[in-house]
Amino acid sequence: MTGTKGEELRKRAKEKRSERFRRAWYKFSRNRISVVGLVMVLAIVLLAIFAPYVTPYPKHAGAFVDFMTGSVGPSLKHWLGTDVFGRDILTRVIFAFRGALIMSTGVLVLVVPLGVVLGLIAGYLKGTWIETVIMRITDVFLALPPLILALAVSALMRPTLFNSMMAVCVSWWPWYTRLIYGMASSLRNEFYVKASELTGASKPHVIFREILPNCIAPIFTKMTLDVGWVILTGASLSFVGLGEQPPKAALGTMISDGAKYLPAQWWIAVFPAIAIMVVVLAFNLLGDGIKDMLATEEGS
């Protein structure tokens, strides 16, 4: 009897969840600018995934030389012009998005769980030696300028996309630890946390089931905003030659190569730079929209 009752309850709960999703989307879509951000992000991701099919000259992504069409300005044939080797810049920018997106996803996948878990533990165990150890190490990493730290680390290793990703990770995790540490150390005094402790819940339960769900909104917002910033940092690394190596396309290398031909052949450097700007802007707009959506979601 209760079995069918339970089924029915679960079905109703599922409906409630889809309703919640609809309401969240409604809140998000009310802000036009964040919808623009979402569309831009989706466009960039789709372009990057289907780069070999959507770009006009897929061969130009790698080692390709055709000096006959070298350094041609923007035209109908080459919308963003070509570089000195005659490679289509639009094609190379879209292929460069692949590396940039792989890098930012990779960094976030590695950094967020690590930073969040350390922050939760340190925040929950505030006042113990564990907190001291975690937070002082975090402070040391925070004290170093992130770009300098990433430069130093990647200079120690062979310049590859993966290694520059690792280098960015080293300088990125402390920000998550700090953010979550601050939240966890105040959330642990909430009465619902006290109530679960008093009934005998384990520390992992309190940390991951009681405190973590209440940190999800800021984590999510920061992640979206960080995609843009990681791409920017990755471009800075590849600008100085650390990261994806030629002949593969990377936004930073394209700018540093093109900088030599400024101002005459301006398109070689300027268009990749605008591309970076557009990506960072897109993720920032999306992040702002998500922040507003989650903020009102909390308040209701």
Next chain:
Amino acid sequence: MGCNTMAKDILVVENLKKYFPTKKKGLYVKAVDGISFTVREGETLGLVGESGSGKSTTAYNVIGMYGVTAGKIYFKGVDISGDAGKRPLSLKKDLQMVFQDPGTSLNPQRTIGQILALPLKVHKIPGEGERLEDRLIQLLETVELPPEYIYKYPRSIGGGERQMVAIARALATNPSFVVLDEPTSALDVSVQAKIINMLIRLQKQFNLSYLFITHDLSLMRNLATRVAIMYLGKIAEIAPAVDFFRSPKHPYTQMLLSSIPVISGAEEEMKPKKVPSRGEIPSPVNVPPGCGFHPRCPMARQICLEVDPIMVETIPDHFVRCHLFAGAAEAREVVGA
């Protein structure tokens, strides 16, 4: 109830002290400063006091939210005043708490089903062959909530309903003792009565003992078996409820009882004695010398400024800590002899 047969003491607090260090070295906030009381099986002890009197600190000490500075707490004869963080699971099962504001005591990110399932899972309550879900629905039924609330979030139900969920959580482990920390003061007046009636019904149904913390003295008239008045970290008076409201002894109690607002003249007549209320509770950091109440006491004498009075039993089971009654105990002994 009355005091015909002495029920067993379930909770005994002896000379409990809880001091909090302040920023200045050597200075302490004496939140609870040497209190003793007992709660008997099946009864409700009302612990009443103004804000800052130390009543909530007492509750948190009993429940084990933080350790005691000095003194002993015995629960069912076992000393539980040791390290509050190392209480055995069986004790946590037997001793539960309902917090003041259900808006903050229920996790906003967890469904009511998840909230109620936690104590069950921790204490492995639905045994073999019994389904957790059935037990959850049963729990909701106990507090008169419909079963579909399992999948709701605390924010989508009303304040009174939330407090019922908090009560259901406290009862999930079949405790014998529940600390109620102002369970109705965050709620609308309209739902307060409902919660109180439910608490009375549940007490009978499950033979619970309550330590009921409140600042609402009038609430205690119908609810408490015995009432204790706290002032500045100390108990001023403790007596069976009937006796307490009929013949309050301590000037502070008299002051509190005469400041209960009433509507009719008849009710006004029921008040034992009119004592005007004046002043505020002093800071527990700078406790005045002598009796803590003397700056506000209309009957303060020279001795009250110098010596802190001790607890005396004026009539059986009625204790007062006031110089006015200092001789009462000896007098009674003489009469009795």
